[in-house]
Amino acid sequence: MESELARIIVTRADAVEQVDLQPAPMLIHTDGAALGGRLAVMETTLPPRSDGPPPHLHRDVVEVFHVIDGMLRVHVGSAHVDLTAGGTVAVPTGVPHTYSNPHDVPVRLLIVVSSDVIPRLFRQLQQLSRDASGNADPTEIEALMAAHDSFPPELA
Numbered sequence: 001m002e003s004e005l006a007r008i009i010v011t012r013a014d015a016v017e018q019v020d021l022q023p024a025p026m027l028i029h030t031d032g033a034a035l036g037g038r039l040a041v042m043e044t045t046l047p048p049r050s051d052g053p054p055p056h057l058h059r060d061v062v063e064v065f066h067v068i069d070g071m072l073r074v075h076v077g078s079a080h081v082d083l084t085a086g087g088t089v090a091v092p093t094g095v096p097h098t099y100s101n102p103h104d105v106p107v108r109l110l111i112v113v114s115s116d117v118i119p120r121l122f123r124q125l126q127q128l129s130r131d132a133s134g135n136a137d138p139t140e141i142e143a144l145m146a147a148h149d150s151f152p153p154e155l156a
Helices: 119-129 139-146
Strands: 018-021 026-030 040-046 061-069 070-077 079-082 086-091 097-100 107-113
Touching: 018 079, 018 119, 026 119, 040 097, 040 119, 061 070, 061 079, 070 107, 079 086, 107 119, 119 139
Parallel strands: none
Antiparallel strands: 018 026, 026 040, 040 107, 061 086, 061 107, 070 079, 070 097
């Protein structure tokens, strides 16, 4: 029985990694490293009336957002869709997107990506030096994003 369990990757609740990002920490349940970089599972709770990441696209990564609690707004170009608890959206490669929470209650969501590159990006963003207001240099952020398959929409 023990040898069978050695073949799977288990992350217990007390071992979930927290990456401190603004406006909300990202919990990394599995970063994909033990799966050959093929899949990562993360979770975050976006505070009320807050934005997520800047609009971006991935050339090689598929991203799935699943709402656990609250209502998430997913933006695709100039359009958007609001998802309530239980709703899921999958964003194929090459599609510019972002998400936000324009509502009055927090939204908790699960994020599944088809690569370990996104958790690595979040870890490196956490390490950037910040000014007195807590902001990192936008040029450094853009360079990190590009190095981790996250590009501005105009590069579609």
